[in-house]
Amino acid sequence: MSSVINRELVAAVRPSLMMTGLFAGLLGLAYPAAITAVAQAAFPWAANGSLITDHGQVIGSDLIGQAFTSARYFHGRPSAAGSNGYDASASAGSNLAPFSQTLHDRVAGAVKDFATSSPGSPVPPDLVTTSASGLDPHISPEAAFSQVNRVAAARSLAPEKVHELVETQVEQPLLGLLGEPRVNVLALNRALDEATSARAQGH
Structure with a gap:
């Protein structure tokens, strides 16, 4: 019974962890890096x-x-x-x-x-x-x-x-x-x- 509960818990938590990691990577790393690169290329004086x-x-x-x-x-x-x-x-x-x-x-x-x-x-x-x-x-x-x-x-x-x-x-x-x-x-x-x-x- 305990192993069944653990599997169900992992199955329920895994999507949340994956979505958290995905959006942390996209919005916390990829998006800021892209915006910084665009700003440095297009508006270096203002960006700095x-x-x-x-x-x-x-x-x-x-x-x-x-x-x-x-x-x-x-x-x-x-x-x-x-x-x-x-x-x-x-x-x-x-x-x-x-x-x-x-x-x-x-x-x-x-x-x-x-x-x-x-x-x-x-x-x-x-x-x-x-x-x-x-x-x-x-x-x-x-x-x-x-x-x-x-x-x-x-x-x-x-x-x-x-x-x-x-x-x-x-x-x-x-x-x-x-x-x-x-x-x-x-x-x-x-x-x-x-x-x-x-x-x-x-x-």
């Missing part, structure tokens, strides 16, 4: 993290913000990753409720800092609030334009020239429909450094 290099050195990613604090640079959105800055492994929103005192104090502090560095400019919401990921590399064109006077003064440049530079860095919505106009802060600051270097060399 959209890394930006300068003279062979990786200086950032097109997809992850950085903490620029100098008056000579445009600043991005605050990061919800806290002390980890824009660490991708700590990607998250703050999840603070609208009535949170912590949120109120943080935003109030950011508004005060902006008013000090850019007096007279309207406060762009995206410069005092974090994004859902906490890693957003973009700001709105309005947020970039609001920093023009500070950056121009710090670099002894004409505000009009810096304003024109920002305009060249505005990315339009995909197909004119998806998303909002935006400015990648790292790309803008790199263009700013290049423009300042060319000016210093008399070009």
Whole structure:
């Protein structure tokens, strides 16, 4: 009787084990490997993290913000990753409720800092609030334009020239429909450094 039960049990379990192994191999190994191969062949830059290099050195990613604090640079959105800055492994929103005192104090502090560095400019919401990921590399064109006077003064440049530079860095919505106009802060600051270097060399 015991041997009959064991055979019936094995017969009942075997299909489940075979299907588990089959789908683990297909969905856990074969499918990811195929998608990775296609991505590496068709979109290698994006598949490897959209890394930006300068003279062979990786200086950032097109997809992850950085903490620029100098008056000579445009600043991005605050990061919800806290002390980890824009660490991708700590990607998250703050999840603070609208009535949170912590949120109120943080935003109030950011508004005060902006008013000090850019007096007279309207406060762009995206410069005092974090994004859902906490890693957003973009700001709105309005947020970039609001920093023009500070950056121009710090670099002894004409505000009009810096304003024109920002305009060249505005990315339009995909197909004119998806998303909002935006400015990648790292790309803008790199263009700013290049423009300042060319000016210093008399070009």
